[in-house]
Every structure is written in C-alpha cells, then in structure tokens.
Amino acid sequence: MSEPASERRPSMARSTPLGHGFNLPLIVGGLGVTIFVVASLAAPVLAPFRPDKIDVLSRLQGISAAHLLGTDEYGRDTLSRLLYGGRLSLIVAVIAVGIGLLGGGLVGMVAGYRPGRRDALLMRSMDILFSFPAILLAIVMMAALGTSVTNAMIAIGIIFIPGFARYARSLTRSVMVEQYIAYARSTGVPFLRILSREVLPNIAPGMVVQATVAVGYAITLAATLSFLGLGAQPPTPSWGNMIAAGRGFMARAPLMVVAPALAILIAVLSTNLLGEGLQLRADERQSRGRV
Amino acid sequence: MTRYLIKRVLGVTLSLLVASVLLFATLNVLPGKASTAALGLNPTPAAAAAFNKRYGLDRPLVAQYLSWIGGVLRGNFGKSYQTDISISREIARRTPVTLELTSCAALVALVIAVPLAFIATLGRGTIVDLVATAVSLIGLSLPAFASATALVLLFSLRLRWLPPGGYVAPTVDLGTNLKLMFLPALSLGFVSGGLLMRIFRTGIVDALAREYVLVSRSRGASRGRVLWRHAVRVASIPFITVGAMEVGAIFGGAVVIEQIFQLPGIGSLVLEGIETRDYRVLQAGALVITAFVMIANLLVDMIAAVIDPRLRVTTER
Numbered sequence: 001m002s003e004p005a006s007e008r009r010p011s012m013a014r015s016t017p018l019g020h021g022f023n024l025p026l027i028v029g030g031l032g033v034t035i036f037v038v039a040s041l042a043a044p045v046l047a048p049f050r051p052d053k054i055d056v057l058s059r060l061q062g063i064s065a066a067h068l069l070g071t072d073e074y075g076r077d078t079l080s081r082l083l084y085g086g087r088l089s090l091i092v093a094v095i096a097v098g099i100g101l102l103g104g105g106l107v108g109m110v111a112g113y114r115p116g117r118r119d120a121l122l123m124r125s126m127d128i129l130f131s132f133p134a135i136l137l138a139i140v141m142m143a144a145l146g147t148s149v150t151n152a153m154i155a156i157g158i159i160f161i162p163g164f165a166r167y168a169r170s171l172t173r174s175v176m177v178e179q180y181i182a183y184a185r186s187t188g189v190p191f192l193r194i195l196s197r198e199v200l201p202n203i204a205p206g207m208v209v210q211a212t213v214a215v216g217y218a219i220t221l222a223a224t225l226s227f228l229g230l231g232a233q234p235p236t237p238s239w240g241n242m243i244a245a246g247r248g249f250m251a252r253a254p255l256m257v258v259a260p261a262l263a264i265l266i267a268v269l270s271t272n273l274l275g276e277g278l279q280l281r282a283d284e285r286q287s288r289g290r291v
Numbered sequence: 292m293t294r295y296l297i298k299r300v301l302g303v304t305l306s307l308l309v310a311s312v313l314l315f316a317t318l319n320v321l322p323g324k325a326s327t328a329a330l331g332l333n334p335t336p337a338a339a340a341a342f343n344k345r346y347g348l349d350r351p352l353v354a355q356y357l358s359w360i361g362g363v364l365r366g367n368f369g370k371s372y373q374t375d376i377s378i379s380r381e382i383a384r385r386t387p388v389t390l391e392l393t394s395c396a397a398l399v400a401l402v403i404a405v406p407l408a409f410i411a412t413l414g415r416g417t418i419v420d421l422v423a424t425a426v427s428l429i430g431l432s433l434p435a436f437a438s439a440t441a442l443v444l445l446f447s448l449r450l451r452w453l454p455p456g457g458y459v460a461p462t463v464d465l466g467t468n469l470k471l472m473f474l475p476a477l478s479l480g481f482v483s484g485g486l487l488m489r490i491f492r493t494g495i496v497d498a499l500a501r502e503y504v505l506v507s508r509s510r511g512a513s514r515g516r517v518l519w520r521h522a523v524r525v526a527s528i529p530f531i532t533v534g535a536m537e538v539g540a541i542f543g544g545a546v547v548i549e550q551i552f553q554l555p556g557i558g559s560l561v562l563e564g565i566e567t568r569d570y571r572v573l574q575a576g577a578l579v580i581t582a583f584v585m586i587a588n589l590l591v592d593m594i595a596a597v598i599d600p601r602l603r604v605t606t607e608r
Contacts, residue, residue, distance in 0.1 A: 133543025143565045220434040261437040269432040
C-alpha cells in the first residue's frame with residue numbers, strides 16, 4: 001500500500017503491444033482527448049438543440065436525421081444532452097484533479113522536504129484517508145456537504161489528495177538529495193523558496209503525467225456520484241444522471257443508456273491512453289538518458 | 292512473522308478508530324440536521340428539543356462520539372432515527388449479502404485477470420495480445436454502474452437469460468441466488484479484473500526480460516519452468532499489492548452495484564441512510580464497510596508477507 005492513487009490506474013508503459021518506436025497510446029489517446037475537449041468546449045455550437053428543449057411529441061425516439069442519437073422521455077435530444085454532459089464532466093474532473101494536485105502536491109512536498117516527525121505525521125494521515133474506499137468517501141462527503149456540482153468537485157478532489165501527496169513526496173525525496181539543494185540550504189535560502197524554486201520545477205512534469213491519468217478516474221467518480229443522484233441535479237444533463245434516467249426506459253429506448261455509457265468509455269479510455277503515452281515517452285527519454 | 296502480525300493488527304485497530312473519528316466529524320459538522328430530517332422541515336422547537344434529548348443529540352459532540360463508539364465496540368450501533376429499528380440487527384442481516392457479492396466479484400476479477408494475462412504474455416506482440424489488452428482497457432475504463440446497466444440491458448431485457456435484480460439467500464435457493472449474483476459480480480469484478488490483468492501481464496513480461504531468465508534458459512530450463520519459477524513468482528508481488536488496493540475499490544463499488552440490482556447489503560443501507568437523511572445509519576454502514584476493507588487488506592498483506600519475506604521488514608516506513 002505505498003503507491004499513489006493515480007497508480008490505481010497503473011502504468012501501461014513497456015507493456016503496450018506495438019509499443020516499440022511508435023507510441024500508439026499517445027496518438028490514440030491524444031486524438032480522443034482532443035475530440036473530447038473540443039466537443040465539450042464547442043457544445044453550444046455543436047448541439048443541434050438546447051439540452052433542455054422538451055418535445056413531448058417525439059419522446060423516446062431512436063436514431064433519426066433530426067435526432068442523431070434519439071430522444072429521451074421528455075423528447076429532449078440525446079446528442080445535445082451528451083455534449084453538455086461532457087462539458088460538465090470535463091469541468092468537474094479537471095477542477096477535482098486540480099484540487100487533489102494542489103493539496104496533495106503541497107502535503108507531499110512539505111513531507112518530503114526532510115524525513116522526521118512532520119513527514120511521518122503527514123503521511124500517516126494520508127494513509128488513513130487512503131484506506132477509505134474512494135466512492136464511499138465521496139458518498140459520505142456528499143451527504144455531509146449537500147448535493148451540488150461544486151461539492152462533487154470538492155469531494156472528488158479530496159479523494160485525490162493522498163495519492164498525489166505520496167507521489168509528490170517520493171519525487172521530492174529524490175530531488176532533495178541533489179547537490180544544488182544542499183548548496184541552496186547551506187547559503188540560507190528559506191524553506192518555502194527552496195520548495196517553490198528548486199523542488200517544484202523538478203517534480204512538476206511527473207505530477208502532470210499523474211494528473212492526466214487521474215482525470216480519467218475523476219470522470220468515472222463524477223459520473224458515479226451523479227448516477228446516484230448526488231451530483232448534477234436534473235434538468236442539468238450529466239452522463240451519470242442520463243444513465244440513471246435512461247434505466248427506466250431502456251427497454252424502449254436503449255440509446256438513452258448506451259450513448260452516455262459509450263461517451264464515458266471513450267472519454268476515460270482516451271484519457272488513460274494519453275496518460276500511458278506520456279508515461280511511455282518519459283520512460284523512453286529516461287532510458288536514452290535525455291532527461 | 293508473529294511480531295509483524297501483531298504490529299499490523301494494532302495498526303489496523305488504530306486506523307479504524309481514527310477513521311471512526313473522521314466519519315463522525317464529517318457527518319456531524321452540521322448540527323440539527325438529524326431532527327430536521329426526522330421531524331419534517333420545520334419542527335417546533337419543543338419537538339426538536341425532545342428529539343435531541345431522546346437520541347442524546349443535546350450533549351457536546353465529544354460526549355456523543357464517545358457514547359457512539361463505546362456502543363459500537365460492544366456491537367451496538369444504536370437505533371435508526373427514522374424507523375427506530377436496531378442498526379446492529381440490520382447490519383448483521385445485510386453483511387452476508389455484501390460479503391457474498393464482494394467475494395464473487397473478487398473471484399470474477401481473478402478469473403478475468405490471470406488467464407487473460409497468460410494468454411497475452413504467450414502471444415506477446417500479436418493480435419491475441421492486442422485483443423486481451425483491449426478487453427482489459429475497456430474493463431478499467433468503464434465504471435461499474437455503466438457496465439452493470441449495459442449488462443442488464445443485454446442479458447435481462449434483450450436476451451432474457453437473467454433477472455435484472457433482486458435477492459434470494461443461498462440457504463433458501465442456491466441456484467436462484469447464483470443466478471441473481473451473476474450480473475452484479477460480473478460488472479463489479481470487470482473493473483478490477485481489467486486493471487489486475489495489466490499489472491500481471493506487465494510483471495510477467497518485465498520478469499521474462501531479466502538476465503536470470505536468460506541464464507536459466509541457457510542452462511536448459513524449459514519455457515514453462517522459467518515462466519512458472521521466475522516470471523510468475525516475481526510478477527505476483529505487484530499483482531498482490533494492487534490486488535489489496537482493489538479490495539477497497541470492490542467494496543466501494545458494491546455500494547453502487549447493490550443499489551442497481553436491489554441487493555439488500557450494507558452498501559444499499561448506506562444509500563438508504565442518505566436518502567432518508569438518517570445519519571446514524573449512514574455512519575454505521577460506512578464504518579462497517581471501511582472495517583471490512585481494512586481487514587481484507589490485512590489478509591492480503593499477510594498472504595504477500597508469506598510469499599515474500601522481505602515485505603515483513605520493508606512495510607516499515
């Protein structure tokens with residue numbers, strides 16, 4: 001139990017078929033993530049309808065020229081709702097990972113600065129936070145904080161803190177043994193300045209790779225919370241609440257659950273692949289001695 | 292080994308106590324919620340005061356925590372704010388359901404991960420490897436609630452092979468019980484199975500690339516012997532480490548899966564607690580699940596320590 005949370009979705013580097021000299025995960029993942037980000041940002045332009053436009057005469061329809069992915073129980077256009085839901089997923093995931101990255105990065109850097117009681121205390125508390133199952137912790141926090149998208153971001157962000165803290169700590173420890181740190185300390189450079197000027201720039205690239213992988217996991221957590229009714233509230237579309245609503249109608253309109261499920265799969269898969277690709281590239285560079 | 296065991300058991304006990312403080316603090320930061328939920332939106336001050344007095348909510352938080360945890364240590368979780376039934380009895384009734392679901396899911400994860408990893412390793416770099424990798428990638432990228440919904444759509448609504456939900460105790464009718472458990476366990480185990488397959492495959496491939504494998508082969512050891520003696524044993528350590536972390540993921544996922552398939556386990560008790568804003572139920576269910584996860588983690592660590600004696604020392608920070 002000493003790996004960071006983001007390693008719950010582990011490295012596929014070195015293990016990827018066709019991985020030699022040709023970074024397939026990076027290309028496929030990068031392409032998928034680009035499409036996901038562009039579709040989310042351009043949702044208002046791309047969506048053929050408003051996501052909340054009710055049309056009772058065309059409810060629970062299948063694929064048609066007017067509604068490429070059919071309609072839901074109120075006759076709302078599934079494609080439009082999917083695009084807006086994706087936008088929400090992206091925002092929630094990125095902000096949540098940002099909270100985890102900042103909080104965990106700070107704890108990890110302070111803990112890794114010097115071994116001792118402070119380090120032990122910080123990492124022990126991270127261990128305890130880590131020992132709660134992620135989804136359960138998110139559910140309990142949502143119950144305490146109240147149901148809203150903002151609170152979902154906070155709850156998911158807190159879940160990511162221990163993982164990032166462990167990773168930042170191990171990176172910081174490996175930076176702290178360098179000679180330039182010893183030099184800076186001996187010339188009296190203050191603690192915070194060493195962290196911000198010397199440690200941070202060195203651990204940032206590694207942290208960003210971990211963050212990429214974490215975004216995929218954040219999307220699944222956000223979708224799970226809103227599926228349980230603890231995230232975005234209807235009529236605001238989210239991938240999770242679309243599947244929750246669609247379950248009641250999926251015998252007649254299977255697209256209501258299949259479309260958002262595929263959207264989650266593609267978004268998370270692309271993010272995971274991109275993270276793997278970045279990791280693979282970093283490993284290759286390292287083995288060639290370029291970093 | 293005994294020393295290590297005692298140390299770990301003490302560690303888990305301490306962690307559980309801290310976890311209980313955290314849970315209690317998180318759920319009790321907003322006072323007055325319990326009475327508001329139980330008595331309707333605008334209870335009269337007298338009714339609220341009577342309610343608070345009855346459940347001891349008028350005492351300081353520290354006293355409330357101590358009496359709660361004191362009861363928990365004696366196996367008494369108190370009574371539900373909403374239904375007034377004993378939470379301990381509810382938990383005892385629901386524990387077997389959750390344990391059956393999570394063990395079946397763990398079994399599914401292993402049945403997916405181990406053979407698929409071997410198939411992928413033996414066909415390294417071929418289309419077989421690519422397909423096995425794709426299956427595991429889909430598994431670890433699709434959240435359990437989404438694959439559960441897709442499985443219900445396919446097997447219950449389209450093919451009509453399996454029921455979409457419900458529960459029958461195995462002591463009543465084992466056949467029906469397993470039929471009802473199949474889809475929940477499959478969707479829950481698929482996520483961890485995909486992840487574990489990747490870990491195992493990477494471990495085996497890495498180990499096979501080591502020099503001692505080449506030496507062993509050049510001395511005339513067969514491929515199978517090398518694979519078993521060197522690769523699998525080395526690869527099983529990261530496999531077990533990640534497996535221990537997946538125990539938490541499976542128990543967490545069970546909360547969602549129990550809801551989807553209407554399984555009366557502890558996970559659905561937690562969600563019922565949220566729905567009815569019965570924080571005492573929620574608190575109890577969350578603590579019990581966390582305890583299961585920590586105990587299961589301890590068991591997995593013990594297995595790892597038996598396989599690799601180095602772990603008995605290096606787990607010290």
